[in-house]
Amino acid sequence: MNFKSLVKLVLIICIIAVLSFIALNGLEIGIYKVVPMKDGIVLGLDLQGGLYSIYEAKVEPNDPDKSSKIESAIQVMRNRLDQANQYEATVAPQGDNRIRVEIPGIKDPQQLMEILGKPAVLEFVDPEGNVVITGQDIKSAKPGFGEKQMPVVNFELLPEGAKKFADATAKNIGKAITITLDKEIISSPIVESVISGGKGVITGMKSIEEARQLANLIQSGALPVELEQIEIRTIGATLGANALQKGIQAGIIGSIFVLLFMLVYYRLPGLVADLALIVYILITGIVLVTTKVALTLPGLAGVILSIGMAVDANVIIFERIKEELKAGKTLRASVDSGFHKAFGAILDSNITTIIAALVLWYLGTGPIQGFAKTLFIGVLASMFTAIFFTRYIIRLVMDLNLQNRKLYGA
């Protein structure tokens, strides 16, 4: 019995046990904190609930201002989302006439969709019903406090709008200028004096919060292009959480099946493969946490699928070892040639799965891309654990001189 190998083996098992414990429960040492793996993995929209939507801008394909129009539409949408406190939302161009919006973890996707989709035509209307200025005349609008600490909205106009507004206020002193958004009255301030400098104040808000909302609405103004929603996927948070929980359950039960099967069928090497499988799950988890690849529902299925596939390399190796043992080789020679001969088959077979994963990664959309990423991570991690980790451990185990060939399944 080789004492050094025994120590190494025990040490490795301890490290794996500690890492698994940390992965499950997290760790806190002084100011350093490691969150449990399940909290560290970024969840895709379909698991935490949220909204995924593609908008298509109705612009002429050869409109020279196309990209700037889309750029400002994105800006407007982002403003509106900020206003609704959706700071984690992504608003990004897709292709040359589309906008992709992703908002994770929201309770009521329908409500946000309305906020986003609003065409939002902002108008200042005089008492006769004439439109004085529109949202496009406004340079900026900010909430603040006016006299007696009353909440107000301070706004500034572009030069042309300033002129129009000066004329209108001159004509309507003492009367109300109505501010409408999509023909809905949002405020009816009374004109107290001629506003000629292009700067004005809207009073009459009940709270600073109301002032902020109004300022934001004015600021974000109208969308510069008409947008059509061509793809919408909303996932309710409860349903997403349910899908996640069931997926994790499936993963745990599936893994237990695989672990037991390997142990019963391959005995001692099976135990090593089980250890390798735990390392594999740890690696996959760590890669997901550190790379911040979002785990989608198909992605989770991919991880679980790859847990089943991960032992493949070990199965190939162990079957080889059994054969070599049957052919009458010594234990050590069998293990060595088992690994050696199995290597080609393992490499070949994984490359094709990697090809499939890469194609899906580049051409897939949304959740499917998540599947491709986890499949890719899974295949690489399983090759590593099967080829290097298992081999190293098996050698250590052999140093313990457990010569009973039955242990190896012969």
Added chain:
Amino acid sequence: MKIKFVETSKIWITISVVVILLGIGFAVFRGLNIGIDFSGGSLLYANIGKDYNVEDIREIVAKNGISADVIKAGDAQQDVIIRMQDTEGLLDIQKQIISDLQEKYNLTADQFNIDTVGATIGGELVKNALMSLAIAFILMLAYIWFRFELLTGAAAIVALFHDILVMFAAVAILRVPINSSFVAALLTIVGYSINNTIVVFDRVRENRKRFGKKISNSELVNKSINESIARSINTSLTTLFTITMVYILGVESVKEFALPLIVGLIAGTYSSLFIAGPLWAWWSDLSVREKASAAK
């Protein structure tokens, strides 16, 4: 136990052909279930959270003037799936249906999943899916070509088509929706199945080196498959364990993904054992005979 794969291959191939023909029959006479990813339209999934009468929901849908498929779903049959075609004003109709459901069953917004895909983007997703399949195929063919001789590659490709056709047959018969996740399942199986076939041919190559021309092609294939069958079955089993758990425990959309994967796994293992090897043996014998007759 030794199975004579080559000699009995007619039986195995017949089984596959029957399954595939059955699938084609279903596809032709009953049509395929094209998912909204590709056809456009809307899929509304709601967790009602208690037993309900599906007719009540059909009524709500009808009241809103749209024709839709309404089916019960979920483990406890307390969920509902409403599938609507792409129509003018779909978003508003959908909103109305949601609020009607919320009112009737006292539901909150987070109990709904809604997928709406416009017809234009559906077309693009189809194009995208076909392109992914084509590119993956070309890359894998290139790989097989690089790695194997011509006949082995050809046999591997037939096995591949077999797996895809069987998966299509399964979704046609079981009416699983064909959508982006089905395409992902197809590609995964294509990768996985080649993998299985490669392991078998790897053994054929090794045994050929070892035994040379002392044994016939049929013997060679039979021997090689029998030697690698434990591995093929065991890895398929472990993968089946996990993906079947996903199917049993998973939510509706993941079931639709897992089912084709399960069928594909079985088909892939089957084809690498019963189709690819025997085909190669036949073709090799043929080409030997041709060469022999050419030499006369």
